[in-house]
Amino acid sequence: MGKSLDDQMYKLIVQPLLESDISTVIVIDALDECRDEEYVSAILSVIGKWIHKIPKVKFFLTSRPEPRISATFRLSSMERVARMLVLDKEGQEEFLERDIRNFFKRELSKISQRRKLPAGWPDEAALNSLCERARRSSVYASATIKYLDYLSPQNRLSQLIASPEDTAYEGTTKLKRDITLDSFYLSILREGCGASRAEELVNVRAVLSAVVLAENPLSPSAIGPIFGLDTWRSIVPLLSAIQSLLIFHDDNLNRPVRPFHPSFHDFLTDPTRCHPKSGFYVFVPDHQIELLVKCIELMNLELEMNICSLQHAANNEDEATRKRAEERISPALEYTCKSWYKHLRALDPNLNNNQVSRITHTLRLFLEEKFLFWLEVLGLLGVVKDAIHALETTMKWLKKVCSVPWSHI
Numbered sequence: 001m002g003k004s005l006d007d008q009m010y011k012l013i014v015q016p017l018l019e020s021d022i023s024t025v026i027v028i029d030a031l032d033e034c035r036d037e038e039y040v041s042a043i044l045s046v047i048g049k050w051i052h053k054i055p056k057v058k059f060f061l062t063s064r065p066e067p068r069i070s071a072t073f074r075l076s077s078m079e080r081v082a083r084m085l086v087l088d089k090e091g092q093e094e095f096l097e098r099d100i101r102n103f104f105k106r107e108l109s110k111i112s113q114r115r116k117l118p119a120g121w122p123d124e125a126a127l128n129s130l131c132e133r134a135r136r137s138s139v140y141a142s143a144t145i146k147y148l149d150y151l152s153p154q155n156r157l158s159q160l161i162a163s164p165e166d167t168a169y170e171g172t173t174k175l176k177r178d179i180t181l182d183s184f185y186l187s188i189l190r191e192g193c194g195a196s197r198a199e200e201l202v203n204v205r206a207v208l209s210a211v212v213l214a215e216n217p218l219s220p221s222a223i224g225p226i227f228g229l230d231t232w233r234s235i236v237p238l239l240s241a242i243q244s245l246l247i248f249h250d251d252n253l254n255r256p257v258r259p260f261h262p263s264f265h266d267f268l269t270d271p272t273r274c275h276p277k278s279g280f281y282v283f284v285p286d287h288q289i290e291l292l293v294k295c296i297e298l299m300n301l302e303l304e305m306n307i308c309s310l311q312h313a314a315n316n317e318d319e320a321t322r323k324r325a326e327e328r329i330s331p332a333l334e335y336t337c338k339s340w341y342k343h344l345r346a347l348d349p350n351l352n353n354n355q356v357s358r359i360t361h362t363l364r365l366f367l368e369e370k371f372l373f374w375l376e377v378l379g380l381l382g383v384v385k386d387a388i389h390a391l392e393t394t395m396k397w398l399k400k401v402c403s404v405p406w407s408h409i
Contacts, residue, residue, distance in 0.1 A: 009046045014053055023056040031063040033262045041072050048077040096136040103138070104130050107145045111153050122157055129161045133180050139261050140181045146260065147188060147244035163187055182273050185245065185264060189280050192241030201279040203229060207238055208280065209287035211246065212265040215339040217256030218331075220248075225332035226294050254331060285348035289355055292347065295340035296362045302333050303373040308380060325380040337377045341390035344397055356401050363394070 017024070034040045047059055063069050065086065073082055104127060112121050122130075134140045148156050163183070193204050210223045220239060224231035231253060239248050239257060245264050249255040259265050267273050268282045275281065308324040329337075344359075351359075366374070378384045 005042050005046055006049070009050055014050045017054045017057050021056070025058045025060055027060045027062075029062050030262075031061050032066050032069060040069060044069075044072045044078060045075075048075070048081055051081045097131065100134050100136060100138065100141050101127070101131050103141055104134075104145075108148070111145070111149050114149075115153060117154065121154065126157060126161060133184075135180060137181060139263055140184060143181075143184060143244060143260060147184075150244060160184075160187075181263060182267055185267050186274065186278060186280070188242055188245055189278075193238060193280075198279075203227070203234060204238060205280065205282060205287070206290065207235060208268055209282045209291065211257055212259055212268055212282060213284065213287055213291060214335070215342045216335065217258045218335060219256050220253040222331040222335055223257075225330060226291075226298055226336065228294075288343055288346050288348070289351075289359065292340060292343035293358060293362050295336035295343060296366050298332060298336045299340065299374060300362070300365055300370055302330070303337075303370040303377065305373055305376075307373065307377060321380065329377060329380065333377070334381060337374055338381065338383060338386060341386075341393045345393045347397070349400065351401060360398075360402070367394075 013026075028043075031040060031043070034043075044061075051057075051059065070084075072078060073084055108122055108127070111117070130141075130144060134144070144160070147160070150156070193201070206227050207223060207229075210218050210226065218226070220235045221231055223229070224235045229235055236250065236253065239246060240250055243250070245260050247258040247260055249257075268280065269284050271281055271283075276283070308321070308328045310321065310324065347359075375384065375387055378387055
């Protein structure tokens with residue numbers, strides 16, 4: 001930790017490959033899913049710098065055609081060593097359509113056999129309808145299979161085919177490329193939580209925001225304590241109802257839950273695709289505040305002196321100490337201790353006075369009463385260096401939003 005990306009590239013990849021002298025291909029899939037745009041450019045630049053040192057190694061990168069990534073490939077350092085292959089050009093449509101159809105036939109056959117459905121399910125008309133709705137989108141096809149492979153596939157397929165294909169626009173802009181996928185996402189959300197009351201939808205949005213905005217994927221057992229919700233009564237039923245949109249393991253609530261595809265994050269956080277009146281729109285600035293405050297409030301509640309009741313100084317390399325830390329530091333507390341300042345860093349710079357006051361009130365209590373206990377937990381988790389980044393982030397933020405000294409807040 002603490003090494004530059006360039007040093008890490010050399011030590012972890014270039015040097016071992018040079019010494020082994022092997023020929024191999026390294027695949028980096030879905031480069032566009034990296035949230036930090038600077039990291040994407042940095043990764044590509046580092047590869048461009050070192051690739052000539054390992055001529056027997058090839059890198060295979062996949063990404064949606066985003067401008068920031070295409071621009072990096074046009075840099076002189078990358079143009080000399082890279083070649084771009086665009087799959088969605090004219091002439092590729094027939095290949096993509098055939099691939100989607102074969103995928104549907106194979107996966108639907110598996111569902112039919114596994115659930116002992118009648119022979120011939122689904123019929124050719126239903127298969128054609130699914131292929132038409134997918135419109136060469138592997139994301140839609142994969143999400144459809146996850147949706148159908150649950151409870152009653154026959155009923156779900158009938159409902160899906162009977163639902164509007166192009167007539168329901170969730171937002172104010174007609175996004176032809178995404179409209180079928182957006183309708184699919186919204187229909188699943190409505191089916192799973194559409195009957196919820198207004199106050200219940202607040203909790204639904206909170207859980208959705210935790211899934212799509214968390215700095216590191218959170219488990220259901222961590223989401224509950226952070227938002228003060230019962231894991232079994234509130235979190236699990238919601239995630240189970242929309243599990244076709246997620247990577248969710250209902251047999252192990254300590255495993256992280258993630259969006260099945262980044263497009264679900266894009267859908268939930270874009271008001272032109274998920275209209276605020278739907279009840280599911282995640283307004284990022286407000287939910288980042290909520291995540292930050294909830295993280296600090298949980299630390300204020302659970303942090304205490306010598307949280308692991310150790311008889312000696314903490315040493316995270318000691319097996320007994322690590323085991324005690326796992327027992328006493330919950331997944332929710334671990335996440336909040338490691339990530340609260342990242343939510344502070346992600347805040348919208350244009351906060352109103354009430355928002356600033358809410359954050360500073362909670363933050364002051366933490367720094368005055370729980371700061372040393374927080375440092376102890378970071379030490380037990382082996383990430384005490386994070387304290388430096390957290391304090392730097394906090395001081396920068398306070399200087400931006402506070403016009404009076406901290407001592408007067």
